[in-house]
Amino acid sequence: MLKVTSSPHIRAQENTRYLMRWVLIALAPSALYSVYLIGTNALSVILVSVLSCLGVEVIWHNLRDGKHVSRTWWELVFLLAIPLLGMVPALGAFVQWIECVAILVVLWFEREHRFDGSAAVTGLLLAMVLPPMIPWWVPFFGAILAIAIGKEIFGGLGYNVFNPALVARAALLISWPRYLTAGWFKPVVDASTSATPLVLFKNRLGAEVSAVYGPLLFSNTGGCIGEVSAFLLLLGGLVLAWKKVIHVEIPLAYLGTMAVFAALAHNDPIFHLLAGGAMLGAWFMATDYVTSPLTTKGRILFGVGCGFITMLLRLYGKAPEGVTYAILFMNMLTPLIDRSLRPRVYGHIAKPVRGGK
Numbered sequence: 001m002l003k004v005t006s007s008p009h010i011r012a013q014e015n016t017r018y019l020m021r022w023v024l025i026a027l028a029p030s031a032l033y034s035v036y037l038i039g040t041n042a043l044s045v046i047l048v049s050v051l052s053c054l055g056v057e058v059i060w061h062n063l064r065d066g067k068h069v070s071r072t073w074w075e076l077v078f079l080l081a082i083p084l085l086g087m088v089p090a091l092g093a094f095v096q097w098i099e100c101v102a103i104l105v106v107l108w109f110e111r112e113h114r115f116d117g118s119a120a121v122t123g124l125l126l127a128m129v130l131p132p133m134i135p136w137w138v139p140f141f142g143a144i145l146a147i148a149i150g151k152e153i154f155g156g157l158g159y160n161v162f163n164p165a166l167v168a169r170a171a172l173l174i175s176w177p178r179y180l181t182a183g184w185f186k187p188v189v190d191a192s193t194s195a196t197p198l199v200l201f202k203n204r205l206g207a208e209v210s211a212v213y214g215p216l217l218f219s220n221t222g223g224c225i226g227e228v229s230a231f232l233l234l235l236g237g238l239v240l241a242w243k244k245v246i247h248v249e250i251p252l253a254y255l256g257t258m259a260v261f262a263a264l265a266h267n268d269p270i271f272h273l274l275a276g277g278a279m280l281g282a283w284f285m286a287t288d289y290v291t292s293p294l295t296t297k298g299r300i301l302f303g304v305g306c307g308f309i310t311m312l313l314r315l316y317g318k319a320p321e322g323v324t325y326a327i328l329f330m331n332m333l334t335p336l337i338d339r340s341l342r343p344r345v346y347g348h349i350a351k352p353v354r355g356g357k
Helices: 016-038 040-065 069-087 095-109 118-128 137-149 164-175 197-202 209-218 230-242 249-264 269-274 278-285 296-316 323-340
Strands: none
Touching: 016 040, 016 118, 016 230, 016 278, 040 069, 040 095, 040 118, 040 137, 069 095, 069 137, 118 137, 118 164, 118 278, 137 164, 164 323, 209 230, 209 269, 230 278, 249 269, 249 278, 249 296, 269 278, 278 296, 278 323, 296 323
């Protein structure tokens, strides 16, 4: 029988859960390897960040939709009050685990909530851009900022203007710069100082950059949790491209622009591609569907802009890294890029307006 319906007539089988699942799979090797290299510090940051994002999402949705409002308010007060236990000397080291257990209890009570995986991805990405030695309450409040301020306040998934994890990182960097710019393990460049390879490069300290290609690819502990292995991040990005979860135009334009800029500035392009958050930002953050352009030309322009601003900040800014602010700045320009590079409607030719009619 003929079935008459409105468009679209061809629908993809992939949904949000499918896409978020593959992002988590692609990030898993790097996250697990960081736990292997760094230890329980990395595990603590990852667990607190992911669980907190899931808990904040449930609480926000309940209050927004008017579901279990009384119970939800008690859950919110309960979770926010637990960090105060850290003031008790005997409980200081265990408060983070108490918080994790408390969030799991809340998630069990709210198990009927439909999780699409986006909050878990945001939590893992947030953890990957934080130092491993950071106090546990920093990723906890970062998760609140990422979900509540970075995503839900705009209307939820699909409406946020900026990448939520980077919004949280930028806010945390402004609020507690001492924690965000310290807490590194000993770097692979110079074992006598505690700084990231980019800091050593900017201050002209440590070994030659060509001597750290191998460690930056496989075993860098001098940086954020997500910087332990550029190779695993690249592998995860290629998996996402193979599964067509992301568009390759953005990471290729991003990394290509960084390499060209570095070469023109007489810097080592390979070092800049491997060090810092370049791989994580290019493959996993700049490619976010919601905050990146829709057209191919727009995605290329977006990637070029991210790469250019990243290198501009790295080489001529005060801070050694520029990935966070580069992506956030281009997120802000995404609506303008989409509007400017909007493709012509098939079969339609715009007529020039004359005489104001």
